[in-house]
Amino acid sequence: MFALLFFISFVLTINSHTYHKSKVVTSANFLSGGIYSIKSSITDYFDLHQQNMTLTEENNRLRTLLFNSGMMDSEMALDSMVLDSNYTFVTAQVINNSYSKTKNNLTLNRGSNDSLKIDMGVISPQGVVGIVVSLTKNYASVQSILNSNSQVVAKFKKSNHFGTLVWDGKQPNIVQLIEIPRLASVVLGDTIVTDGKSTIFPPGIMIGKVHNFDREEGDDYYDINIELFTDMTSVKHVYLVSQRDAPEIKELEKTVEDVEQ
Amino acid sequence: MLVNIVRFITLILVQVLLLNHVNFLGYINPYIYPLFILIFPLKGNKGLLIFLSFILGLTIDMFEDSGGVHAAASVFIAWIRPVVLKYSFGVSYKLNTLKISTAPLSKQIIYIIIMVFFHHMMLFSMEIFNVNHILLILKSTLFSGIFSTIIMVISILLFSRKNI
Numbered sequence: 001m002f003a004l005l006f007f008i009s010f011v012l013t014i015n016s017h018t019y020h021k022s023k024v025v026t027s028a029n030f031l032s033g034g035i036y037s038i039k040s041s042i043t044d045y046f047d048l049h050q051q052n053m054t055l056t057e058e059n060n061r062l063r064t065l066l067f068n069s070g071m072m073d074s075e076m077a078l079d080s081m082v083l084d085s086n087y088t089f090v091t092a093q094v095i096n097n098s099y100s101k102t103k104n105n106l107t108l109n110r111g112s113n114d115s116l117k118i119d120m121g122v123i124s125p126q127g128v129v130g131i132v133v134s135l136t137k138n139y140a141s142v143q144s145i146l147n148s149n150s151q152v153v154a155k156f157k158k159s160n161h162f163g164t165l166v167w168d169g170k171q172p173n174i175v176q177l178i179e180i181p182r183l184a185s186v187v188l189g190d191t192i193v194t195d196g197k198s199t200i201f202p203p204g205i206m207i208g209k210v211h212n213f214d215r216e217e218g219d220d221y222y223d224i225n226i227e228l229f230t231d232m233t234s235v236k237h238v239y240l241v242s243q244r245d246a247p248e249i250k251e252l253e254k255t256v257e258d259v260e261q
Numbered sequence: 262m263l264v265n266i267v268r269f270i271t272l273i274l275v276q277v278l279l280l281n282h283v284n285f286l287g288y289i290n291p292y293i294y295p296l297f298i299l300i301f302p303l304k305g306n307k308g309l310l311i312f313l314s315f316i317l318g319l320t321i322d323m324f325e326d327s328g329g330v331h332a333a334a335s336v337f338i339a340w341i342r343p344v345v346l347k348y349s350f351g352v353s354y355k356l357n358t359l360k361i362s363t364a365p366l367s368k369q370i371i372y373i374i375i376m377v378f379f380h381h382m383m384l385f386s387m388e389i390f391n392v393n394h395i396l397l398i399l400k401s402t403l404f405s406g407i408f409s410t411i412i413m414v415i416s417i418l419l420f421s422r423k424n425i
Contacts, residue, residue: 001308005311008332009333012329013328013390027326032323035274036324101388103388169397
């Protein structure tokens with residue numbers, strides 16, 4: 001009895017340590033999703049002021065962008081924008097969030113009924129939050145970037161040198177950027193953004209800035225600590241991004257890989 | 262029976278809605294739900310306890326998105342409970358004369374500390390699952406353990422019923 005149940009838990013644990021296996025037990029289900037919804041409908045009021053400030057700031061930034069881009073002048077531009085939008089966004093609210101473990105996840109109040117899909121990117125008003133890993137009809141479970149399994153392609157805003165964003169599990173506001181080649185120039189405070197290569201996030205979404213960096217003598221890559229723009233401890237309103245062309249790009253990449261094998 | 266069901270549900274709710282969000286000093290969360298296993302009736306069925314512990318842990322895992330780490334830790338302490346009981350209260354616990362709530366407080370605390378230590382050690386080893394982070398495992402076990410023990414002792418003192 002003990003051996004059997006312990007073995008089952010052990011398998012579930014191993015499963016959770018491997019990225020991208022669809023999880024068996026997640027918080028995106030009727031029971032825990034429902035309870036978290038009730039809880040969040042009460043606790044949402046506590047930090048309403050701060051959340052409003054964040055959203056107003058974002059509105060302010062987007063308005064500045066919109067008016068300065070001249071898009072407001074012609075209706076033609078507006079029309080074609082709608083027709084031509086490769087990226088679509090869905091809003092959602094975080095109903096459960098963790099940041100103190102080494103593998104952190106968030107639960108959102110939207111699911112497959114709201115046309116969410118596995119592998120959609122999740123961003124906050126200030127920057128990247130994570131990736132959708134499992135879904136039910138009304139809830140979604142998101143792998144936070146504060147998860148030691150998380151891997152996100154990121155690049156320097158100024159130079160296009162790209163690397164992988166990982167987390168060492170220590171501080172909830174510092175993540176690590178690895179595989180940045182020696183010939184890139186790195187300066188404290190450089191902005192790091194997403195790279196459009198992965199089909200999960202659109203290019204140019206803010207991630208953070210260089211906190212400190214280090215390269216051992218004779219080593220070809222930098223170890224860079226990135227300070228996140230998003231305060232992962234208080235993220236509430238998020239957007240989910242989907243790219244219209246993503247299935248096509250993935251299919252193409254898959255055929256190429258198959259040919260090479 | 263009814264008491265046990267109510268306790269089961271209450272402990273889960275307190276754990277997932279309250280204690281999982283404490284994050285004292287950034288990463289210290291107390292765990293109160295093992296209390297269910299600790300004060301499960303002494304003459305209760307052992308297989309039943311292990312099975313209930315599994316369900317209990319799995320429910321916490323479901324809320325925390327943590328795979329099966331809580332289930333593993335709970336099943337483990339349910340399995341070693343008789344040994345720990347014997348060590349902390351002596352052989353007499355088998356004779357149905359002992360009640361945990363009427364035993365001397367020092368013995369109760371020793372029992373809680375041992376069980377919490379094994380639970381947390383198992384929990385954090387499984388959760389972090391990396392030999393390189395052994396220091397982090399020990400640190401989490403120690404700090405969360407102290408916190409959990411205090412909370413469990415307080416709740417036993419507050420809610421202790423003479424029939425446990």
